[in-house]
Amino acid sequence: MSVIHAPQTADVLARQDPELAEILLAELDRQSTSLQLVAAENFTSPAVLAALGSPLANKYAEGYPGARHHGGCEIVDVAERLAVDRAKSLFGAEHANVQSHSGSSAVLAAYAALLRPGDTVLALGLPYGGHLTHGSPANFSGRWFDFVGYGVDAETGLIDHDQVRTLALNHRPKAIVCGSIAYPRHIDYAFFREVADEVGAYLIADAAHPIGLVAGGAAPSPVPYADVVCATTHKVLRGPRGGMLLCGSELAERVDRAVFPFTQGGAQMHTIAAKAVAFGEAATPAFAVYAHQVVANARVLAAGLAGQGLVVTTGGTDTHLVTADPAPLGVDGRTARGRLAAAGIVLDCCALPHADSRGLRLGTAAVTTQGMGEPEMVRIAALLAGVVRGEVESARAREEVRDLLGGFPPYPA
Numbered sequence: 509m510s511v512i513h514a515p516q517t518a519d520v521l522a523r524q525d526p527e528l529a530e531i532l533l534a535e536l537d538r539q540s541t542s543l544q545l546v547a548a549e550n551f552t553s554p555a556v557l558a559a560l561g562s563p564l565a566n567k568y569a570e571g572y573p574g575a576r577h578h579g580g581c582e583i584v585d586v587a588e589r590l591a592v593d594r595a596k597s598l599f600g601a602e603h604a605n606v607q608s609h610s611g612s613s614a615v616l617a618a619y620a621a622l623l624r625p626g627d628t629v630l631a632l633g634l635p636y637g638g639h640l641t642h643g644s645p646a647n648f649s650g651r652w653f654d655f656v657g658y659g660v661d662a663e664t665g666l667i668d669h670d671q672v673r674t675l676a677l678n679h680r681p682k683a684i685v686c687g688s689i690a691y692p693r694h695i696d697y698a699f700f701r702e703v704a705d706e707v708g709a710y711l712i713a714d715a716a717h718p719i720g721l722v723a724g725g726a727a728p729s730p731v732p733y734a735d736v737v738c739a740t741t742h743k744v745l746r747g748p749r750g751g752m753l754l755c756g757s758e759l760a761e762r763v764d765r766a767v768f769p770f771t772q773g774g775a776q777m778h779t780i781a782a783k784a785v786a787f788g789e790a791a792t793p794a795f796a797v798y799a800h801q802v803v804a805n806a807r808v809l810a811a812g813l814a815g816q817g818l819v820v821t822t823g824g825t826d827t828h829l830v831t832a833d834p835a836p837l838g839v840d841g842r843t844a845r846g847r848l849a850a851a852g853i854v855l856d857c858c859a860l861p862h863a864d865s866r867g868l869r870l871g872t873a874a875v876t877t878q879g880m881g882e883p884e885m886v887r888i889a890a891l892l893a894g895v896v897r898g899e900v901e902s903a904r905a906r907e908e909v910r911d912l913l914g915g916f917p918p919y920p921a
C-alpha cells in the first residue's frame with residue numbers, strides 16, 4: 509500500500525524509518541476500515557496533505573508578510589498573502605489572520621486582543637457544550653478571566669436567549685462568546701450582537717465547528733455580526749489542523765499582535781500553505797454541494813437515531829453535528845462508545861445538557877467527504893443502534909462496516 513499524498517515520501521520513510529512508516533500505514537488502514545463519525549474530524553484532500561509535507565516546513569517566518577524577523581521569506585510571504593486573501597474572500601471579511609496553530613490558540617488570541625486578565629466574559633457553560641477555552645478551570649481561560657455561563661432550555665435544548673440577556677444585564681461582561689463543541693443548531697448571531705450592543709460588550713464568535721458550513725453556504729455567517737470570529741481549519745472546512753481569526757479592519761492590528769508576538773512565535777508556513785489550498789477548495793461549487801450534503805446527511809442520521817429510540821438533543825440538527833442520549837437503549841454514552849469502538853464505529857462521548865449520564869456526539873463531515881449520502885446514513889443509524897443495544901455482535905458489525913465502506917474509500921487509489 510502506498511501513502512496517498514506523496515508516494516516518494518512514503519518510500520523514503522519506509523527505507524529510512526520502517527518503524528514509523530508502519531505506524532503511518534496502520535493509521536491510514538484504521539481510518540479507511542472503520543467508520544469515522546467523530547464530529548470534529550474530516551479527510552483532507554491529497555493537495556492539502558501535499559502542502560503539509562512540503563519543504564515550506566523548513567522555513568522560519570516570525571512576523572507577517574513584508575515584515576519578518578528572518579531572511580529568505582519572500583516566497584513564503586506570497587503563500588501567506590494568498591491564504592489571507594482567500595480567507596477574506598471566502599468569508600467576506602475585511603481582515604484574516606491565518607497563523608493560529610489551533611482553534612484554542614485562535615480563541616486565546618481573540619481574548620488577548622480584546623480583554624485584560626480579570627475581565628468578565630459570558631459564554632455557553634461547559635455542561636451545555638462550551639469549549640475548554642470558554643472558562644474551564646483547567647484552561648487559561650478559567651484562570652485568567654471571570655466567566656459566567658449561560659445554558660440551554662431543559663425542554664427544547666435550545667440556547668436560552670432570555671437567560672443570555674438577563675446574565676448580560678446583571679454581569680455587564682466585557683465580551684460575550686457564542687459557539688460550542690456540541691450545539692447542533694444554528695446560532696442566532698444577530699441576537700447575540702443585539703445583546704452585546706445593549707451592554708457594551710465585544711462579541712466573539714467561536715465558529716470552530718460550523719465555519720466549514722459557512723464557507724459552503726450551508727450555515728449563517730457570524731462575520732457580519734461578531735467583532736472577532738475564531739475558527740479551526742480542520743473540521744468541516746477540511747483543511748490542515750490549525751486556527752484562524754476574522755475581523756474588521758479596525759481590529760486587524762490588535763488581532764495580529766495578539767497572535768504574534770503576544771501568544772505565538774514563528775508561523776508554520778507549510779500549514780499556512782495547506783490552509784490556502786483548503787480555502788481554495790472551499791470556494792468551489794463542489795464544496796457548497798458537499799456542505800449542504802453534510803447537513804442533509806446529519807438530518808437523516810438524527811432522524812434514524814431518534815427512530816431507533818435514542819433521545820436526540822433538540823430533536824434534530826441544522827448542522828453536521830448530532831448529539832444523542834442512548835439511555836432508552838439501556839446503556840450510557842460511555843458504554844455505548846465502547847461497544848461501537850469494538851464494532852469499528854468511531855465517535856465521541858459528550859456531556860448532555862440537563863442529564864446525569866453522558867451521551868454520544870457524532871458528525872457527518874468525514875463520511876460525506878467519502879461520498880456517502882442519505883441511504884448510508886439510514887444504514888449507519890440502524891447498525892449503530894443494534895450495536896449499542898448489544899443485538900449485533902462486534903464481528904458481524906465489523907463486517908457490515910467493511911461492506912458499507914467498500915464503495916467509499918477516503919483516498920481512492
Ligand SMILES: *Cc1c(COP(=O)(O)O)cnc(C)c1O
Nearest residue numbers: 610611612639688689714716717
Ligand atoms: C474544536 C474547538 C476548539 C479548539 O480547537 P483545537 O484546534 O482543538 O484547539 C475551540 N472551540 C470550539 C468551539 C471547538 O469546537
